Amino acid sequence: GLSEYYGGWYYIENGSLRWNYNGLVYHYGTWYYVKNGQIDWNYSNLVLYNGGWYYVHNGKIDWAYSTLAQIDGKGTWYKVTNGIIDWKYTGLSEYYGGWYYIENGSLRWNYNGLVYHYGTWYYVKNGQIDWNYSNLIYFNGNWYFVNNGFINWNVNTLAQVNGVGDWYKVTKGMIDWKYTGLSEYYGGWYYIENGKLNWNYNSLVYYQGIWYAIDNGQITWNHKGLVYFNGGYFYVENSQVNFNYNGVVNYFGRDYKVVNGVARVPRIADYMDSVAQSLSSDTQFLILVDRNTHTVGIYNGTKYDWNNWAKWSCTVGKASTPTVTGLFKVGTKGRYFNTGTRGRCWYFTQIYGNYLFHSVIYDRSSSPVKIIDGSMGVSASHGCVRLSIDHAKWIYDNIPKGTTVYIY
Known part of the structure; x- marks a missing residue:
């Protein structure tokens, strides 16, 4: 066991001091780390003992200590919970202000994806939370909007994947594939069809009591003339249907009589x-x-x-x-x-x-x-x-x- 001598603690085995001993020793309820026969109070490292890895902090196992640690300060990082590597742990762990993804006790530097932690989904890039990340993420069959490193369920916006390609309607943090209608984005209004911005749409859309004219997927606010919709032609001013208009409008070289905003379409003979x-x-x-x-x-x-x-x-x-x-x-x-x-x-x-x-x-x-x-x-x-x-x-x-x- 251990024995004190002039302030130092030494490892005794069968009555003799063992200068070549390196390992853990149990003494009055505490496990100490002995290096070259005596307790090394400066030692902080992972130590293998009887099939388990323990975290020694300042010369002894601190069962209240939870951290990330390497063996001899190099190689893989491990999740230490209550003084021992927690091989069952999978999730996020904080270390000196950074948050890292742990899988089965080991830090996964190659992981990129979402991780759930205490009620919030975070985006992990190369093994750690990327607080600067704002993008759409595919996870378990759905697309989610990550804003500044985590899913914000209160976000309603339009977004692209990696800033390129199609624009999608995000409602409460995820793509809303069921949404068809208008959506505002930085002052512009766009036509969404089944969750995706349709740049090819040129017709009318009803929104909050008003019919709007859509030109190539968005409201231009300067459209004036007849617009075809659902079998009829409607008179539009400033990109809104004017149901109070009565008069004659020329459309592709032909004059149409408009009554209460609706054009009288020429008779079809047969x-x-x-x-x-x-x-x-x-x-x-x-x-x-x-x-x-x-x-x-x-x-x-x-x-x-x-x-x-x-x-x-x-x-x-x-x-x-x-x-x-x-x-x-x-x-x-x-x-x-x-x-x-x-x-x-x-x-x-x-x-x-x-x-x-x-x-x-x-x-x-x-x-x-x-x-x-x-x-x-x-x-x-x-x-x-x-x-x-x-x-x-x-x-x-x-x-x-x-x-x-x-x-x-």
Whole structure:
């Protein structure tokens, strides 16, 4: 055991002082660290004894001591709780003003993520809390907003991941995927759809009793004119719908009468006109083909504002070789091609594959003079849409490549 001599304490084993002993010795309720046979009151370190690691502080185990420590001041840092390494501990631990992430008793320098500690979630970067970190963090299937190193459940804002890419709506500290509507951010108002800012949205949004016009995802406050929404056109001033306005407004070259802020949309003459309104095209033109009525419709304008320019009779595919249906884009064009043994079709415009707009069938003269088959208003072709030569040439001359063709 230990024995005192002139103020020093020495380790005695079987009656003799053991100068070569280094380790722990129990004496009257306390464990002391003996180095070279005597207690080293300056020693503070981790010591392995009987399979456990103990923290010696100023020469003895301090069971009330909790800290982080290394073995011989180098290598891995360990969590010491009540004087012994706590291998079961996982969480945060404070050390000289810094907070570090401990996993199974050891400090994890390579950990990056969220850690829960006494009611708060903290962001750990490279093993310690980063108090300067403000960003969106993905954790257990959800995205959370970390502000100055911890999740602030009172934060409502817009945020990006790592400051780039899409903007997201943060409500009470996490992305609100269910939110659709307006959100304010540093004085600007933006349109959020299912939790994400939609820069492509151009229409109206209702917010706290007012309808606002959205231009490319945000309120510009200077929008004036008609805006299409849910089947109607509404008059907007300063980016807000003015339901008190009555007058005439020009929209894409056409005058509309506005009554109480709502535009009177021009009359749609038939089913083809109504079908056209919901379609879009990469050009200012749109072509529709009604196989049942054997009609080609030519439209000018834009989606929801297609104006019928002409309707022509045509011949479509017979039952055994029907004209294809669906949405297509105008492709290549050509002056003529030969068909059968003696026929020639003039001014063809590609719809899809070998399906074309072209003239009725002429003979193979150098110019279209003699018609071989002038059938019109019937189902008789091999799948192409036949037109009078004037109408085929008009499409050939005027309809740009990429124009949408809808056949039904």
